[in-house]
Amino acid sequence: MPRAESNGIELEYDTFGDPADPTLVLVMGLRAQMTAWDERLCALLAGEGFHVVRFDNRDxxxxxxxxxxxxxxxxxxxxxxxxxxxxVLSDMADDLVGLLDHLGAERAHVVGASMGGMIVQQAAIDHPERLLSLTSIMSTTGNPAVGQATPEARAVLMRPPAATREEAVESAVVSWRVIGSPGTEADEEEVRARAAAAYDRAFRPAGGVRQFAAIVASPDRTAGLQGVKLPALVVHGMNDPLVGPSGGQATAAALADSELLLVDGMGHDLPPAIWPTLVRGVRRNADRAA
Structure with missing residues (x-):
């Protein structure tokens, strides 16, 4: 896969679709690799007329x-x-802009999930001239009064990192059982297979600790979001135990030109059942930018 020099580091990335189409960059969440954006979802987005780019965040x-x-x-x-x-998250937003520079994309649509939603929010605050639209999924504003996790989900987040491949796979299954979407069909064996593939590709738990510290150290984005004039889509699961729906509601309330899409049965993941809704929403939001 190609690598981009960006903001003093290197980012691994890959692409889907026609480079002549408008660029759409996918930003993943805490500890997650770009492969957490399922290739089938990337293909669906590319089929809507986007040049889709996914990348590994720093660490x-x-x-x-x-x-x-x-x-x-x-x-x-x-x-x-x-x-x-x-x-902090503003450094990771600068990484995103550096990737756009490498791609030769003057402006792009950006879509972020969980911590990735925080990164694209920060990019919209810091670099609005580089974005066409933003979509924030299962994320929050940084205001500690909103988006609180349930005790069970918080325990999953704070669990010590796995020491072996087997532990990493079992940890992913435990997490999925707690924070996954209860209203959609899911395959535990697929969860295991994806966790094993992620471990084999790269397992660096210390980087996840640094990413979590970046979230904790970053300020509340509410005031900054109130100055953002870009078309925005905010997607949040009504059954999200890790980032409660109030996080998405607060994000949408802070953004002047936003659509809030609350999804019944969706937890803190991106199951295939919600892909059609998500893809239509991203396409609709991008059309508003035009």
């Missing part, structure tokens, strides 16, 4: 791992001590 997958940085003290960061902050 995930095959992009640059920042292991030379000191280990962050997340509890201290949450308490206001920023001495161990490795980077």
């Amino acid at each position: 995930a997958g095959l992009s640059t791992q920042l292991d030379h940085l000191p280990a962050p003290d997340v509890m201290a960061i949450a308490g206001g001590d920023r001495s161990t902050v490795p980077y």
Whole structure:
């Protein structure tokens, strides 16, 4: 796969569709690799007339791992001590813009899931001239009063990292059982297969800790989002236990030109059952940019 020099690091990426079509960049969430954007979903988006780009965030997958940085003290960061902050979400938004530079894309549609939604929100605040539209999925504004996780989902998020391939696969299944979409059919064996493939591609849990620290260290984006004038789609599952629906509702309320799409039966994942709704929404939002 190709690599892009961006913001002082390298990003692994791949593409789907016709490069002559408008660029649409997919940004994945905490600890997740770009392969969490299913190739079939990417193909559906490309079929709607987009040149689809997915990439590994810094500290995930095959992009640059920042292991030379000191280990962050997340509890201290949450308490206001920023001495161990490795980077923040605005740095990851700059990574996204650097990828656009590499692609030769003056402007692009951006779609982010979970932490990826936070990154595209920050990119819209910091670099509105580089975006055509944004879609924020199962994400939140950074306001701690909204989007709270259930105790069970919080426990899944804070679980110690796996030490072996078998543990990584079982951990993914446990997470899916807690935060996955209860209203859609899902195949546990497919969850296991995808988790095993992700482990084999790249397993770097220390990077996930640094990404989580970046979320904790980043400020509330509400005021910044209120100044964003781009067409926005906010998608959130009504059954999301990790980022509660109030996170999506607050995001949509902060954005002046937004559509809020609340999906019954959707948890904190992207099951195939919701792909048609998501693809139509992204296409509709992009058309508003035109």
